[in-house]
Amino acid sequence: MRKDQFDVIIVGGRVAGSTLAYELARNGYEVLLLDRAEFPSDTLSTHNFFNNSVGMLREMGVLDKLLQTGTPLYKKAHIQMGDVVIEADYPVVNGESHSLCIRRKYLDKMLWDHAAMQKEVTTLQGFRVTDVLWQGDTVTGVVGVNREGLQSSYTAGLVVGADGRHSTLRRLVNSERKMAVPTDYASYVGYFSGYVQEGEPRVEFYVTAGRIAILFPTSDDMHVVGLMFPLEDAEWKNKFLGEPEASFRELVRSAFAHTDFPRRLETSKLEEPIRGLLGYDNDWFQAMGSGWALVGDAISFKDPAVGQGMHDAIYSARLLTSILAATDDWAANWNRMAHQYQNELESKMMSRFHMACQITKNTPPTQEQVMVNRVIASYPEAAQAFLGIYNYANEPEALGQTVMRLIQKENR
Known part of the structure; x- marks a missing residue:
């Protein structure tokens, strides 16, 4: 194979792209x-891995190296919504009990290097894609410029946007x-240093009157704090822009x-320095077509909360790797693969997308929601079902069933 011709070209080498390169290389591409x-x-990113995702890092063989940065693990959550306080550990998933919020400057470099160690992977930094190559209605490669401004083109059986x-x-x-x-x-x-949490490290989440704060213990003996307020509040927007x-x-x-x-x-x-976003969309895109595919945020960006x-x-x-590896002739199966990829992504991720779409709207909680929150705070099994939504220990429906059962028990 020529040095400008590959099985797969991946545009973007952070978490999704480097993971894909590593997984494809393991399958011989x-x-x-x-x-x-x-x-x-x-x-700028929400860079937290709940314990289900920590397990995936372990399976990739990068977790031990990531932990060498000294980034603390945590397993506990403190959540305060109005006057309701929920304190619980995240449910264990596949034997993993702890979560990890590692800074992107460490995470992305280590994942990139991990992919680059695979003999099947060629890496190119400082290369900006400017166009794609087409053969009919099928993507066959990319065109771009390097850091010196020199243009190059590369071809592949599949081009992936990561x-x-x-x-x-x-x-x-x-x-x-x-x-x-x-x-x-x-x-x-x-990012703040010197923030004290009594006891073991934990995530802290606060919601009150249209304001949201979320805090994670992270790398370099710091805590990362996210703060959200309504876009319609012009006074606070102007304050943040100024100071x-x-x-x-x-x-x-x-x-x-x-x-x-x-x-x-x-x-x-x-x-x-404080960094921020003045608005964003929770979105979902077509994930695959003839000669191209998307992974990660390129498919669906969700509220960071x-x-x-x-x-x-x-x-x-x-x-995506599993679908590609199960298909010998990609060119003859774009429609089938695209349909399978889209369906399986939606089956896995759509419930959390809809949850993000609810969180992202500034609407006061209903009396029913307040009642549910009180049940979650009062019963450990409800708290576990609530936190289990975030780490895929259970689906959102399980929380509803648990809460209803506990309410019925209280009313007997």
């Missing part, structure tokens, strides 16, 4: 892995946008004064 960045490279929520490959192949639900929130993120750190701290103090979160954040030091991005990146890469 010659892969070209491209990324416009040069690693290590940070990116280049995130603003995917260039997705735009070039004109993937159909099947669903889109705009968020009602602005989201800002900061991000002061506004971040002020909003925490005013919105979450009924908790001890502001006190602990007040004594913490912001280590890097549900924390599913890392799982979906790895899961979609593994699923």
Whole structure:
């Protein structure tokens, strides 16, 4: 095979792309892995792996190296919605009890290097894809420029977009946008040192009156804090645009004064500039066509509050690999493979997508929702079913069934 010809070209080499390259290489495919960045490279992201996804990192053989960064594991959640407090451990999944929130500057570099170690994988950093090659209605390769501005083209039996929520490959192949639900929130993120959590590390999640805060223990002895407020609040938008750190701290103090979160954040030091998103869409795209496919956020970006991005990146890469490996003649089976890929993605991920679409809307909780939250807080088995939605220990329906059974028990 010529050095400009491959079985698969992957555009984007972060979590989804590097995972796909590794999985394809294990199945004997010659892969070209491209990324416009040069690693290590940070990116704005929800970078948490619930314990089901930690298990996938272990299976890939990268978990031990990731843990060498000193990033802490955690298994506990503290969730406060109004005056309701839920404290519980995430359910164990496939023997994995702990979750991991590792910074992208470590994660992406290690996954890239792990893929590059496979003899079937050729890597190219600093390469920006500008167009795709076509033969009839089938994609056959990519055209792009390197860091010196020199243009090159590469061909393959399949081109995969693993280049995130603003995917260039997705735009070039004109993937159909099947669903889109705009968020009602602005989201800002900061990394703080010196934040104290009593006892073992945990995720903290606070919701009150249209304000949301979520916090994870992460790399470099820091905690990453995400803060969300309604996009329609022009006063706070202007404050954040003018003085991000002061506004971040002020909003925490005013919105979450009924908790001890502001006190602990007040004594913490912001280590890097506050970054944010003024709106985004929860979306879902066509995942495959003739000669092309998508993985990760390129298929579906979801509200960061549900924390599913890392799982979906790895899961979609593994699923696509299994479908490709089970098919000898790709060119004769694009429609069948595309149908299978789309159906299996939706079967696995759509329930969490719909959950994200609910969270992303700024609507006050109903009396029924408040009652459900109180049941979750009062019964360990309900708390386990609630947290189990996030790590795929159970489906959302299981929570509803558990809550109904417990309410009926209380009313006897």
